[in-house]
Amino acid sequence: MATSKSICLYFQVHQPTRLRLYRFFDIGKDSHYYDDFANRTILRRVATKCYLPMNQLMLELIAKHKGKFKIAYSISGSALEQFRRFAPEVIESFKALAATGKVEFLCETYYHSLASLASESEFRHQVLKHAALIEELFGVKPTAFRNTELIYSDGIGEMVYDLGYKTMLTEGARHIMGWRSPNYVYTGHTQSKLKLLLRNYSLSDDIAFRFSNQGWDMWPLTAEKYVDWLGKSAGEGDIVNLFMDYETFGEHQSADSGIFEFMRALPAAVLADGTFGFVTPSEAVKKHKPISDISVEDPISWADEERDLTAWLGNELQSEAYKKVYAMTEKLSIVNDAELWEDFGHLQESDHFYYMCTKFFSDGEVHKYFNPYDTPYEAFINYMNVISDFQIRLDEAHAALDVKAAAVEELGSLKRKRK
Amino acid sequence: MRVLMFGWEFPPHIAGGLGTACEGIVKGLAANGVETLFVMPSASGDEDQSATTIINASDVPVDTVSESVEEYLEKVKFIHIGSNMIPYANPEEFSRLVEEEKKRQVKDFSISYGQKYKFSGKYGASLMEEVARYAMVGGTIALQRKDQFDVIHAHDWLTYYAGIAAKELTGKPLVIHVHATSFDRGSVDNIDTRVFAIERKGMEMADRVVTVSNLTRNTVITRYGIDPAKVVTVHNAVDFSGRENLQVERGVKEPVVTFLGRITYQKGPEYFIEAAAKVLKRTGNVRFVMAGSGDMMNRAIRHAARLGISDRFHFTGFLRGADVQKMFALSDVYIMPSISEPFGISPLEAMRTGVPSIISKQSGAAEVLKYAFKVDFWDVDAIADDIYALLSYPALASFSNRMGYEEVNALKWNGATAKLKQVYESVVK
Numbered sequence: 025m026a027t028s029k030s031i032c033l034y035f036q037v038h039q040p041t042r043l044r045l046y047r048f049f050d051i052g053k054d055s056h057y058y059d060d061f062a063n064r065t066i067l068r069r070v071a072t073k074c075y076l077p078m079n080q081l082m083l084e085l086i087a088k089h090k091g092k093f094k095i096a097y098s099i100s101g102s103a104l105e106q107f108r109r110f111a112p113e114v115i116e117s118f119k120a121l122a123a124t125g126k127v128e129f130l131c132e133t134y135y136h137s138l139a140s141l142a143s144e145s146e147f148r149h150q151v152l153k154h155a156a157l158i159e160e161l162f163g164v165k166p167t168a169f170r171n172t173e174l175i176y177s178d179g180i181g182e183m184v185y186d187l188g189y190k191t192m193l194t195e196g197a198r199h200i201m202g203w204r205s206p207n208y209v210y211t212g213h214t215q216s217k218l219k220l221l222l223r224n225y226s227l228s229d230d231i232a233f234r235f236s237n238q239g240w241d242m243w244p245l246t247a248e249k250y251v252d253w254l255g256k257s258a259g260e261g262d263i264v265n266l267f268m269d270y271e272t273f274g275e276h277q278s279a280d281s282g283i284f285e286f287m288r289a290l291p292a293a294v295l296a297d298g299t300f301g302f303v304t305p306s307e308a309v310k311k312h313k314p315i316s317d318i319s320v321e322d323p324i325s326w327a328d329e330e331r332d333l334t335a336w337l338g339n340e341l342q343s344e345a346y347k348k349v350y351a352m353t354e355k356l357s358i359v360n361d362a363e364l365w366e367d368f369g370h371l372q373e374s375d376h377f378y379y380m381c382t383k384f385f386s387d388g389e390v391h392k393y394f395n396p397y398d399t400p401y402e403a404f405i406n407y408m409n410v411i412s413d414f415q416i417r418l419d420e421a422h423a424a425l426d427v428k429a430a431a432v433e434e435l436g437s438l439k440r441k442r443k
Numbered sequence: 444m445r446v447l448m449f450g451w452e453f454p455p456h457i458a459g460g461l462g463t464a465c466e467g468i469v470k471g472l473a474a475n476g477v478e479t480l481f482v483m484p485s486a487s488g489d490e491d492q493s494a495t496t497i498i499n500a501s502d503v504p505v506d507t508v509s510e511s512v513e514e515y516l517e518k519v520k521f522i523h524i525g526s527n528m529i530p531y532a533n534p535e536e537f538s539r540l541v542e543e544e545k546k547r548q549v550k551d552f553s554i555s556y557g558q559k560y561k562f563s564g565k566y567g568a569s570l571m572e573e574v575a576r577y578a579m580v581g582g583t584i585a586l587q588r589k590d591q592f593d594v595i596h597a598h599d600w601l602t603y604y605a606g607i608a609a610k611e612l613t614g615k616p617l618v619i620h621v622h623a624t625s626f627d628r629g630s631v632d633n634i635d636t637r638v639f640a641i642e643r644k645g646m647e648m649a650d651r652v653v654t655v656s657n658l659t660r661n662t663v664i665t666r667y668g669i670d671p672a673k674v675v676t677v678h679n680a681v682d683f684s685g686r687e688n689l690q691v692e693r694g695v696k697e698p699v700v701t702f703l704g705r706i707t708y709q710k711g712p713e714y715f716i717e718a719a720a721k722v723l724k725r726t727g728n729v730r731f732v733m734a735g736s737g738d739m740m741n742r743a744i745r746h747a748a749r750l751g752i753s754d755r756f757h758f759t760g761f762l763r764g765a766d767v768q769k770m771f772a773l774s775d776v777y778i779m780p781s782i783s784e785p786f787g788i789s790p791l792e793a794m795r796t797g798v799p800s801i802i803s804k805q806s807g808a809a810e811v812l813k814y815a816f817k818v819d820f821w822d823v824d825a826i827a828d829d830i831y832a833l834l835s836y837p838a839l840a841s842f843s844n845r846m847g848y849e850e851v852n853a854l855k856w857n858g859a860t861a862k863l864k865q866v867y868e869s870v871v872k
Contacts, residue, residue: 047759049766340745341748
């Protein structure tokens with residue numbers, strides 16, 4: 025007998041392309057923007073501590089439970105690029121997971137960017153680019169979508185649907201849910217054909233944030249305890265969506281916290297209990313009917329207490345950097361140079377804006393953990409210096425185009441004269 | 444003429460402009476036939492002693508007081524120990540100093556009679572204690588060398604107590620030299636009253652007060668209530684000998700307008716930012732750089748971001764050594780919009796590098812620089828106008844370059860110190 029309720033496990037895999045210390049004196053002279061050493065070092069560390077052991081564990085669990093344990097990943101293009109360069113064995117292990125057929129790979133913006141808020145054309149471009157890479161690597165065309173940091177609004181939902189995705193993941197943010205439960209499938213408000221899966225933040229954060237906190241009155245968390253909570257939380261609902269960073273396992277929560285043992289025990293405990301079965305996002309929306317639509321006028325996300333955009337666009341520094349980088353979109357389309365497009369993509373990674381966040385208080389600890397800069401001001405100065413150099417390159421390429429166009433024009437008129 | 448001079452620092456190890464000025468002064472005095480004994484709290488031994496004899500106060504024990512300790516204390520009883528004074532520390536230094544201060548307890552100085560005191564010679568957290576100890580050691584040195592000088596000369600408030608002690612113990616005339624006042628460090632209603640008290644004491648006890656500009660002379664007269672008859676202006680000069688102009692490869696094509704200095708209230712950084720925004724409305728062909736650090740830096744970054752000019756307005760953070768020269772070499776216009784600047788040597792450096800300078804009328808340098816562009820610090824429109832004109836009219840820039848270069852090269856310490864010699868002569872009977 026098939027279980028009536030579902031658990032949908034999705035893991036986010038992302039690594040930013042960190043910028044090197046880029047001084048005013050470098051502007052116009054040196055257009056290599058990235059801290060290759062830090063990027064390689066960090067990636068190799070996280071691969072050893074998290075990606076490789078966790079992938080291995082997932083592979084074992086899928087084999088052990090004979091098709092009953094399923095998971096989903098979203099891996100940003102920026103992360104995939106770094107795997108290719110610095111740790112190709114991680115890609116191989118994801119391919120092994122893909123080969124089981126029990127793993128769904130989601131689509132997102134290639135550069136883990138805020139493009140959905142800034143530019144529809146840039147957003148479309150990055151979505152297509154990411155889908156193509158996922159298909160190339162894992163052999164399956166993605167059918168479900170998750171936007172950067174689970175950012176969602178009615179308008180973004182419409183764009184996503186128009187790109188061919190019928191399922192999207194976002195946050196069960198308290199301020200939009202009100203009395204409603206995240207444990208059902210919903211649809212978009214303005215695009216009712218788009219199905220929405222909402223993160224159960226309380227149960228997700230029990231693992232992602234609280235697991236190793238010995239000051240937590242529920243510590244230590246065991247698989248049995250957690251299954252009990254799942255049942256209580258689900259109540260009348262259909263599905264519990266557990267969405268979290270993959271780096272939770274072994275990186276944010278260290279191996280000696282017992283996080284791997286917990287994950288090893290969880291599928292068996294869930295399946296033994298019998299209330300829940302595991303589904304991937306695309307399966308979830310086939311299995312469970314939406315109960316209503318949900319209206320989200322202002323974008324929501326899974327970040328911080330506010331579950332809004334203030335982690336990336338909350339202060340004047342962030343707005344300024346964001347405006348300046350996206351103001352270049354039009355000129356870039358005219359110039360259409362591959363190298364410039366690539367840098368432009370990396371400069372859009374949401375992490376750069378996150379580093380400029382000045383919310384030092386409630387979520388300051390989390391921000392600090394992820395931040396290579398001592399202060400948001402340093403992050404801003406460094407980013408703007410890079411942007412200034414990029415703008416020079418763009419302007420030069422644009423000017424060269426004008427010269428070329430003028431030459432072609434002149435040639436044309438000479439030919440006409442000859443006739 | 445022989446001078447016992449009390450300073451706080453001397454090149455090559457300097458934190459501010461005071462040490463550089465002192466070196467220029469002793470060299471200029473030597474050229475005018477004046478001998479100096481230069482006392483400093485903590486000498487490193489690598490100072491250039493070709494023009495002066497350096498006395499390291501850290502080497503001198505306080506046990507050679509001639510009559511008695513009681514008499515000594517009676518004469519120098521005005522000395523008090525304070526602590527946790529951080530007048531010149533920049534923010535980076537501040538946190539470090541707080542840590543240092545925690546480790547190091549201020550001890551009663553009376554127990555150290557007969558001992559040497561190791562001065563830090565920095566502008567640290569125990570500055571008030573060092574100032575007091577420096578006075579005691581200064582008095583000792585003055586007594587030991589009573590026959591080797593005719594006049595005492597003390598530079599800035601840190602050394603005034605030492606100067607007073609030397610005068611009290613030897614009866615020789617005292618000249619104090621005001622390079623800056625408390626009003627240049629804090630706003631009028633926010634000055635350090637302890638420093639103010641030392642400054643006023645020094646000015647009152649002095650036979651002559653030398654100021655680096657008429658602006659400062661005016662401050663000394665009006666704010667400290669000093670008799671105008673004994674206050675004399677001797678403008679600063681600058682020593683460019685041995686300075687080659689750097690050839691630097693430019694990264695950016697646009698002309699660069701530079702502010703270089705501490706980013707603090709007195710330096711008027713926000714007027715520069717406002718003016719930059721105005722210029723950028725009219726032309727995109729320019730970049731602005733705010734070089735340096737200070738307690739207003741973060742505010743300045745937000746200010747520029749709010750005005751939406753951060754892609755054209757750059758911050759470098761604190762620059763040292765060669766990077767300062769490099770920054771001048773990369774600049775096309777230099778700006779010093781100080782709200783209060785006793786003198787301000789940086790525009791002279793800029794003009795020497797061939798960079799036309801816009802300076803505020805509220806700076807001492809404005810009194811000597813004919814070929815600098817002078818504006819009121821608050822007149823953002825005028826600043827913007829001057830920047831725009833210098834960028835847009837090459838004739839203006841090249842004229843002010845040429846004339847400015849000659850002008851600053853003529854500002855020699857030899858001339859300034861000749862005037863200083865006259866001041867000494869007026870007090871030595």
